Amino acid sequence: MKYFEAIGKYFLMIREVFLRPTKWSIMKNLILKEIDDLVFGSLGIMIFISFFVGGVVAIQTALNMDSPLLPKYLVGFATRQSVILEFAPTFTSIIMAGKVGSYITSSIGTMRVTEQIDALEVMGVNALNYLVFPKISAMLLYPFVISISMFLGIFGGWAASVMGGFSTSVEFIDGLQIDFKPFHVFYAFTKTIIFAFILATIPSFHGFYMKGGALEVGKASTTSFVWTSVAIIIINYIITQMLLG
Amino acid sequence: MIVVENLHKSFDGTPVLKGISTTFEKGKTNLIIGQSGSGKTVFLKSLLGLFTPEEGNIIYNGITYSEMDDDQKRELRQQMGMVFQGSALFDSMSVQENVMFPLKMFSKAPLSEMQDRVDFVLNRVKLTDAHHKFPSEISGGMQKRVAIARAIVNKPQYLFCDEPNSGLDPKTAIIIDNLVQEITQEYDITTVINTHDMNSVMEIGEKIVFLKDGHKAWEGSNKEIFRTDNEAVTNFVYSSELFKKVRQMYIEERN
Incomplete structure (x- = not known):
């Protein structure tokens, strides 16, 4: 019952986010600040993880191809499929739930604890629009992060495969081009946009409605990470079934 | 002016405000006092519209809050200024x-x-x-x-302060009290202060509402508080030796 209540409250929050908008002159600066914090602030870790995970995917694929009958270009093919279909959009989003999600929950939660949200409401400001809308807007650039993740994941795979002697550069690139379906990219970016919305709103929900003090801010950050990850995994399954199933 | 009529508010079935009625006048520093847990903060937050009471009315300059539409409520909020206990300044600004x-x-x-x-x-x-x-x-x-x-x-019409002196040394506390009182008189606004600082009560308490267990147990001015026989008030206000002596001196001076 508690969970249904929370889900209902979440959707009411989403509705409120889009009502009574803040003046554009103020909102535009808030959006730019959030783009800097949420999107550009995450690029470093994304670049690092994507490159090395792409490399590991290529090595694992190569090492599991025992039969000499299997063509070497399969390493490139498997790396492309893994990175574009799952690693870049889903795995990356779960990492972002930890990085961006906990940042959102703790920053909004601290504002709740220190009565800054009450101060906004007393002034007649729609606190949800002021705090959450810029985050949703900034996360519209999340597909840009994911496209970088896709590129670097494949590049990491190429580097590991060529430098590790598992395939030649030509074989790997052949594998990348074989049986390429543009719809898979569409599927990946469809997921990404939905995950971006989840990454901005579920942590905001946990921060905005938290009660208590500093300890509860920490607890809310953990809870928000868990629920954001759960939502991403469930929605990933549903979208995959709908678009590819 | 703010008129409060029979205000009730409870949380999870536990009543916190139990039928409070009072009037906060314009140009005066109105103080809400009472022990911790007496309902002061809930009362103040109800006046601010942050809590919705289950029963009763809050009337701002003749207009009942519960009868206002969303635009009127927003307009009213823009006429309110609030000083929070922890200041609530935006730390990124x-x-x-x-x-x-x-x-x-x-x-x-x-x-x-x-x-x-x-x-x-x-x-x-x-x-x-x-x-x-x-x-x-x-x-x-x-x-x-x-x-x-x-x-x-x-330039608000209403100024609310939640424990404006908490965490301050006595000298700074008096400066803040006097500042709030001067601003109230200068701009002719309705000021409501939630406090348990007895110095504030004596210094600027032009109207004092004493809350006990969610009820209004007493109301009057800082002059009247010296003369009151209300046991709940005297137990609370004159709990320290210093204030007992101040009261004694005041009574002796009057006689």
Whole structure:
């Protein structure tokens, strides 16, 4: 019952986010600040993880191809499929739930604890629009992060495969081009946009409605990470079934 | 003027406010006092519209809050200034940005005019050299002054303060009290202060509402509080030896 209540409250929050908008002159600066914090602030870790995970995917694929009958270009093919279909959009989003999600929950939660949200409401400001809308807007650039993740994941795979002697550069690139379906990219970016919305709103929900003090801010950050990850995994399954199933 | 009629509020079935009725007059510093857990903060937050009471009315200048539409409520909120217990300054903004925030949000005035108003109110609260500092870089007393400046920058009709002296040394507390009283009289606004600081009660308590267990147990002025026989009030106000002696001296002087 508690969970249904929370889900209902979440959707009411989403509705409120889009009502009574803040003046554009103020909102535009808030959006730019959030783009800097949420999107550009995450690029470093994304670049690092994507490159090395792409490399590991290529090595694992190569090492599991025992039969000499299997063509070497399969390493490139498997790396492309893994990175574009799952690693870049889903795995990356779960990492972002930890990085961006906990940042959102703790920053909004601290504002709740220190009565800054009450101060906004007393002034007649729609606190949800002021705090959450810029985050949703900034996360519209999340597909840009994911496209970088896709590129670097494949590049990491190429580097590991060529430098590790598992395939030649030509074989790997052949594998990348074989049986390429543009719809898979569409599927990946469809997921990404939905995950971006989840990454901005579920942590905001946990921060905005938290009660208590500093300890509860920490607890809310953990809870928000868990629920954001759960939502991403469930929605990933549903979208995959709908678009590819 | 704010009129409160038979206000009831409970949380998870536990009643916190049990039928409070009172009037807060314009141009006066109205104090809400009472022990911790007596319902002061809930009462103040109900006046601010942050809590919705289950029963009763709050009437602002003749208009009942519960009968207002959303636009009227928003308009009313823009006429309210609030000083929170912990100041509630936006820690990502400088002092100047904090004070300018309500103006930027609701005023269509040019930036130069807003800047003049910010300079004026910061000057009024005697903070002339802290414009570019951040809340974490100034003292608690200065933070309170910034909070007062932010609360009055939009020329509100109502000023609410939740424990404005908490965490301050006695001298700074008196400065803040006097500042709030001066501003109340200067701008002829309705000020409601939630406090348990007895110095504030004696200094600026033009109207005092004493809450006990969610009820209004007594109301009067700082002059009347010396003469009252109400046991709940005397037990609370004169719990320290210092205030017992002050009361004794006052009574002897009167006789």
